[in-house]
Each structure stands twice: as structure tokens, then as C-alpha cells.
Amino acid sequence: MKLASIVLAAGKGTRMKSRHPKVLHQVCGMPMIHYTVKVATTNGAEKTVLVIGHAAEEVQKYLGDRVDYALQNEQLGTGHAVQSAIPVIPDDFDLILVTYGDMPLLTAETLQKLVQTQAANPGPLSMVTMISPDPRGFGRILRDKSGVVKAIVEEVQCTPEQLEITELNVGAYCFEAKWLRQVLKRLPLSPKGEYYLTDVVGIAVQDGLRVATFTISDNNEALGINTRIHLAEAESVMRKRILEQWMLAGVTVIDPASTYIEESVSVGMDTIIQPNTFLRGDTVIGEGCVIGPNSIITDCQVGNRCVILAVVMEKAVVEDGVDMGPFARLRKGAHLGPGVHMGNFGEVKDSYLGAGTKMGHFSYIGNATIGKDVNIGAGTITCNYDGEKKHPTVIGDRVFIGSDTMLVAPLNIGDDARTGAGAVVTHNVPPAETVIGVPAKPLRKSKTSE
Ligand code: UD1
Ligand code: CA
Numbered sequence: 467m468k469l470a471s472i473v474l475a476a477g478k479g480t481r482m483k484s485r486h487p488k489v490l491h492q493v494c495g496m497p498m499i500h501y502t503v504k505v506a507t508t509n510g511a512e513k514t515v516l517v518i519g520h521a522a523e524e525v526q527k528y529l530g531d532r533v534d535y536a537l538q539n540e541q542l543g544t545g546h547a548v549q550s551a552i553p554v555i556p557d558d559f560d561l562i563l564v565t566y567g568d569m570p571l572l573t574a575e576t577l578q579k580l581v582q583t584q585a586a587n588p589g590p591l592s593m594v595t596m597i598s599p600d601p602r603g604f605g606r607i608l609r610d611k612s613g614v615v616k617a618i619v620e621e622v623q624c625t626p627e628q629l630e631i632t633e634l635n636v637g638a639y640c641f642e643a644k645w646l647r648q649v650l651k652r653l654p655l656s657p658k659g660e661y662y663l664t665d666v667v668g669i670a671v672q673d674g675l676r677v678a679t680f681t682i683s684d685n686n687e688a689l690g691i692n693t694r695i696h697l698a699e700a701e702s703v704m705r706k707r708i709l710e711q712w713m714l715a716g717v718t719v720i721d722p723a724s725t726y727i728e729e730s731v732s733v734g735m736d737t738i739i740q741p742n743t744f745l746r747g748d749t750v751i752g753e754g755c756v757i758g759p760n761s762i763i764t765d766c767q768v769g770n771r772c773v774i775l776a777v778v779m780e781k782a783v784v785e786d787g788v789d790m791g792p793f794a795r796l797r798k799g800a801h802l803g804p805g806v807h808m809g810n811f812g813e814v815k816d817s818y819l820g821a822g823t824k825m826g827h828f829s830y831i832g833n834a835t836i837g838k839d840v841n842i843g844a845g846t847i848t849c850n851y852d853g854e855k856k857h858p859t860v861i862g863d864r865v866f867i868g869s870d871t872m873l874v875a876p877l878n879i880g881d882d883a884r885t886g887a888g889a890v891v892t893h894n895v896p897p898a899e900t901v902i903g904v905p906a907k908p909l910r911k912s913k914t915s916e
Contacts, residue, residue: 467560467561467585468512468558468559468560468561469509469510469511469512469559469560469561469562469563469581470511470512470513470514470515470555470559470561470562470563470643471506471507471509471511471513471514471515471562471563471564471565472514472515472516472517472548472551472555472562472563472564472565473499473502473503473506473514473515473516473517473533473564473565473566473567474517474544474547474548474564474565474566474567475487475488475489475499475502475516475517475518475525475566475567475568476517476518476519476520476522476538476541476547476550477519477520477541477568478520478541479520479568479692481692481693482691482692482693482694482697483694486521486524487520487521487524487525488567488568488691489502489525489567489568490521490524490525490528491691491694491697493570493697493700493701493704494701494704494705494708494726494727494728494729495728495729495730495746495747496728496729496730497528498567498568498570498691498700499516499525499528499529499567499570500570501570501571501704501729502565502566502567502568502569502570502572503516503529503532503533503567504574505565505572505573505574505577506563506565506577507532507533508574509563509574509577509578509581510581511563512559513534513554513555513556513559514532514533514534515533515534515535515536515551515554515555516529516533516534516535516536516567517535517536517537517538517547517548517550517551518535518536518537518538519537519538519539519540519541519547520541522535522537534554535554536550536551536553536554537550538550542659542660542661543656543660543661543662543663544566544660544661544662544663544664545650545653545660545661545662545663545664545665545666546653546660546661547663548564548646548650548663549650549661552646552647552650555643559643560642560643561581561584561640561641561642561643562640562641562643562646563577563580563581563638563639563640563641564638564639564640564641564663565577565637565638565639566637566638566690568690568691568692569636569637569638569688569689569690569691570691570700570704571686571687571688571689571700571703571704571707572594572636572638572687572688573687576594576638576680576682576687577638579680580592580593580594580638580639580640580680581640583640583678583679583680584640584641584642584678586678587676587677587678588676589670589675589676589677589678590641590642590645590646590649590670590675591639591640591641591642591645591646591666591667591670591677591678592639592640592677592678592679592680593618593635593636593638593639593640593667593677593678593679593680594636594637594638594639594679594680594681594682594688595607595633595634595635595636595679595680595681595682596633596634596636596681596682596685596687596688597632597633597634597681597685598632598634598685598688599632601621601629601632601634602634602690603621603692604621604634604635604636604637604688604690605618605619605620605621605634605635605664606618606619606621606624606628606629606631606633606634606635607631607633607634607635607679608628608631609633614676615667615671615677615678615679616667616668616671617665617667617668617671618635618664618665618667618668619664620656620662620664622657622658623656623657633681634688635664636682636687636688637688637690639663641666645670645675646666649666649669649670650666652669653665653666653669686703689703704729705722705726705727706722708727708728708729709722709725709727712727712733715733715735716735716736717733717734717735717736717737717738717739718736718737718738718739719739720738720739720740720741721740721741721742724741724742724743725739725741725742725743725758726743726744726745726746727739727745728745728746728747728749730747730748730749731745731746731747731748731749731750731751732749732750732751733745733751734751734752734753734754734755734770735753735754736753736754737751737752737753737754737755737756737757738755738756738757739757739758740756740757740758740759740760740761741758741759741760742758742759742760742761743757743758743759743760743761743762743763744761744762744763744764745757745763746762746763746764746765747764747765748765749763749764749765749766749767749768750766750767750768751763751768752768752769752770752771752772752786753770753771754770754771755768755770755771755772755773755774756772756773756774756775757772757774758774758775758776759775759776760775760776760792761774761775761776761777761778761779761791762777762778762779763777763779763780764779764780764781765780765781766779766780766781766782766783766784766796767782767783767784768784768788769784769785769786769787769788769804770786770787771786771787772784772786772787772788772789772790773788773789773790773791774788774790774791775790775791775792776791776792776793776794777790777791777792777793777794777795777796778794778795778796779794779795779796779797779800780796780797780798781797781798781799781800782796782797782798782799782800782801782802782814783800783801783802784796784801784802784806785801785802785803785804785805785806785821786804786805787804787805788802788804788805788806788807788808789806789807789808790802790807790808791808791809791810792810793810793811794808794809794810794811794812794813795812795813795814796813796814796815797813797814797815797816798815798816799815799816799817800814800815800816800817801817801818801819802814802819803818803819803820803821803822803823803838804821804822805821805822806819806820806821806822806823806824806825807823807824807825807826808825808826809825809826809827810826810827810828811827811828811829812825812826812827812828812829812830812831813829813830813831813832814830814831814832815831815832815833816832816833817831817832817833817834817835817836817848818834818835818836819831819836819840820836820837820838820839820840820863821838821839822838822839823836823837823838823839823840823841823842824840824841824842825842825846826842826843826844827844827845828844828845829842829843829844829845829846829847830846830847830848831846831848831859832848832850832851832856833848833850833856833857833858833859833875834848834850834858834859834860834861834873834875835858835859835860835861836861836865837861837862837863837864837865837881838863838864839863839864840861840862840863840864840865840866840867841865841866841867842867843866843867843868843869843870843871843887844869844870845869845870845871846867846869846870846871846872846873847871847872847873848873848875849872849873849874849875850875856875857875857876857877858875858876858877859873859875859876859877859878859879860877860878860879861873861879862879862880862881862882862883862897863881863882864881864882865879865880865881865882865883865884866883866884866885867879867884867885868884868885868886868887868888868889868902869887869888870887870888871885871886871887871888871889871890871891872889872890872891873891874890874891874892877891877892877893877894877895878894878895879891879894879895880894880895880896880897880898880899881897881898882897882898883895883896883897883898883899883900883901884899884900884901885900885901885902885906886900886901886902886903886906886909888904889901889902889903889904889906890903890904890905890906891905891906892905892906893905893906
């Protein structure tokens with residue numbers, strides 16, 4: 467069975483009150499269209515066609531070549547949108563799955579069950595339904611006395627009696643491809659001037675064909691997003707889903723209500739996430755770490771057994787056994803080697819700190835390469851910027867940098883060298899040398915000159 471997917475995303479999303487297309491609004495760090503496309507393609511679909519229209523370029527720019535596109539110039543309804551996608555799907559496809567781009571919580575399992583339902587259906591289409599006393603404007607499923615589906619009626623067209631129906635159209639369908647191609651031509655124009663995809667159900671029934679249904683048990687899956695209130699609801703459901711996935715994989719989350727893990731993040735076993743922690747973007751956290759409370763980690767790699775307390779870090783790499791915080795900051799290009807200790811009020815940018823190096827208090831390290839087991843005294847600053855350019859600082863192994871040292875780059879400090887407290891180091895320091903003073907001079911020489 468050759469399966470294709472059509473995802474509808476051409477609508478304006480007027481009720482979002484936004485300059486951006488609805489499907490690019492984010493849920494747990496990813497535009498909602500990311501989820502709908504992912505689910506539509508993880509079901510063995512060999513082709514996924516996204517119908518775009520309003521702000522088409524912006525949507526296309528985000529998804530690139532993850533999907534094929536069909537342009538719906540005028541938004542004349544969901545039936546018309548599907549029709550726009552049909553020419554993009556070759557004739558040899560057997561089944562076509564149709565979903566809506568504004569439903570990011572629908573799961574791959576549900577679509578899989580939908581495809582299975584259709585595989586067992588002698589008729590040409592199956593659809594997903596839900597039972598809910600809160601209709602949210604969804605289409606109502608009409609059945610006859612024996613329970614056979616008769617039609618979907620859109621809310622605007624419902625009689626008062628039909629409005630009471632609690633079985634609703636979720637908005638996911640699986641069609642026999644050949645039949646869908648033909649039936650779309652027969653869609654009537656609604657009083658609102660649109661071609662409703664949902665009208666194909668009534669047409670099938672009139673032709674004596676069977677429409678099968680699959681009813682979801684978790685209604686959260688059907689949370690469609692039309693307003694920013696729905697967006698916040700979807701965020702909270704998705705967030706819980708992501709957290710539960712990590713908890714089941716062996717991660718302790720002390721307080722799910724104040725923990726934010728984006729869907730692109732991964733976390734290792736036996737890591738404990740303390741409250742008020744944000745893990746964002748392409749972040750990977752190793753095993754056995756304690757993260758937070760109060761940490762914001764974006765696009766970072768963190769090794770195993772790290773302790774990261776009240777830290778803000780982005781685009782940084784932290785190797786095994788690093789101990790950070792509270793109140794440390796890692797910026798782009800920071801790389802802490804194994805077992806580094808970084809205490810309070812430190813900042814590291816574009817720098818490597820070798821294994822076992824300690825930077826306890828109030829330091830700034832930028833554009834530096836620092837060796838193993840170095841002690842960076844409190845208040846040390848790499849003066850890396852001369853007002854025009856950034857300059858590098860290179861520090862060897864086992865160096866002792868005294869408190870409040872200013873390292874005026876470019877600068878090279880050899881292995882086992884030492885600087886005195888308050889030194890302003892303006893020249894390279896050879897291995898094992900001790901320099902003191904302002905500007906810093908070798909300890910021996912400054913003694914002889916006295
Ligand atoms: C639709 C269904 C309704 C269902 C509900 C579930 C129809 C007629 N109604 O209503 O039965 O209960 O979803 O969420 O299908 N779109 C286009 N081109 C268009 C119109 C819409 O691409 O011309 C896209 C939209 O961008 C959106 C999706 O189709 O992603 C659904 O459209 P929307 O207007 O949100 O339909 P609903 O009123 O929610
Ligand atoms: Ca909708």
C-alpha cells in the first residue's frame with residue numbers, strides 16, 4: 467500500500483491576531499507545523515504535500531525540502547485545499563492521509579490506527595472522531611439509529627438538535643486515493659462560499675459506501691489551535707507529554723509545573739532536574755547530572771555527572787564531572803573540560819578550560835585556551851578586547867593565576883607559571899616564572915632591581 471500525506475496549512479489564522487502565519491507559532495520551542503509534518507511523515511508516507519497559501523514563503527522557508535508543496539492561491543475551504551494538493555501526488559499512490567496543520571498534538575499512533583482502520587474498511591474513507599461535551603466549534607458526526615455514519619455537519623450549519631451531538635470531527639482522514647480524486651469534483655459550495663472537505667462523508671454515504679471511524683480516547687490530541695489561548699493550552703499539554711517521556715526514560719523531574727524541556731532536547735538516565743529549569747534548542751544532557759534549580763540551558767552539550775546550579779548557558783560544551791554555579795554564565799564557544807569547577811559570577815566565552823581547572827569567583831575568560839589543573843584566582847579578567855579586535859590568551863598546565871590578575875591579550879603564559887595578586891600582565895610569561903606588579907615583572911628581577 468503506497469501512502470501519501472496531505473497537511474493543510476494555507477489558512478490565515480485570523481484569530482491568532484499575528485503578523486506571522488498560524489502554523490509557525492511555537493509549541494515547546496518548535497513551530498506547530500514541525501509536529502504536524504513529523505507525525506504525517508512518520509507513518510510510512512512516501513510523500514508529504516503541504517498546502518500553503520497565506521504567508522507561503524515564510525512557511526516554505528522554515529520547512530525547506532522536508533515536504534513537497536502545493537499552493538492554494540485563494541483559501542476556498544478545506545476541500546478546495548485538498549484539491550490543490552492532488553496534482554502533486556502521482557497516480558500510483560493507494561491511500562491519502564489528510565490532516566490539518568493547526569493540530570500539533572495529534573499522535574503518530576492515532577494516524578497509524580486511522581490507516582489500519584481504512585485498510586480494513588471496504589468503503590473509501592475513514593476518519594478520526596472524539597467524544598466531548600465541549601464542541602469547540604468542531605463538526606458534528608451524524609449517525610443513524612443503528613450507529614452508521616451519515617455525514618459531518620459543520621457547526622454553522624447545525625440544527626439546534628445537531629448542536630447537541632457530542633461525537634466530533636477531529637480532522638484527520640484516510641482516503642482511497644482514486645476515490646478522493648473523483649469525489650472532490652462533486653463538493654458543493656457551502657453557504658459561506660467554501661468547499662468543505664467534510665462534505666465528502668455525506669457524498670460517500672449517498673453513494674452507498676461505508677465510512678469507518680476511529681475514536682480517540684485522549685481528547686487532548688484533538689486540541690486544534692485557533693487562538694493564543696489554545697496555543698497556551700497546547701503548550702501545556704505538549705510540555706507534560708515531553709516531561710513524561712523523559713520521566714519514563716529514567717529522568718527525575720522534581721516539579722513538572724516549573725520545568726520546561728523543548729522537544730529537541732535529550733536528557734540522560736538518572737539525571738535530576740530541579741525546579742525552574744529551561745532546557746532549550748539542541749541541548750543534550752548526559753547521565754547522572756543535577757540540573758537547576760534556576761538554570762537556563764540553550765543549545766548546549768553537557769556530559770555525565772555534572773552539577774549545574776542556577777546557571778545561564780548557551781552554545782557551550784561541558785564535559786563529564788563539571789561543577790558549576792550558582793550564578794555562572796557560559797556564552798557561545800565556551801568549553802569546560804572534565805572536572806572543571808566554575809563558581810559564582812564567572813563568565814566564559816569562546817574559551818577552553820582544561821581538565822580539573824578551577825575558576826571559583828568573579829572572573830571573565832574570553833578568547834582563551836587554558837590548560838589542565840589551572841587555578842584562576844578570584845576576579846581574574848582576560849582583557850581580550852583592545853577596542854577594535856579580540857586577542858587570544860593561552861595559559862599552560864598547572865598555572866596559578868593570583869586573585870585580581872588582568873591578563874592583557876595577546877598573551878602566553880607557560881606551564882607552572884604564577885602571577886601575583888593584582889598583577890597586570892602585559893608580556894608573555896615563560897614556564898615556571900612568577901610575575902607580580904603593575905605592569906607585571908618577574909619576581910626575581912623585581913627583587914634585584916630594588
Ligand atoms: C475543521 C473541520 C471541522 C473539524 C475541525 C477540527 C472543515 C470544513 N471543518 O474546521 O469539521 O471539526 O477542523 O479542527 O474541514 N485551510 C487551508 N485552506 C483553506 C481553509 C483551511 O489550507 O482554504 C487549512 C487551515 O490552514 C487549517 C486547516 O485547513 O490548518 C483547518 O482549517 P480551519 O479553518 O481551522 O477549520 P476549522 O474551522 O477548525
Ligand atoms: Ca482549526
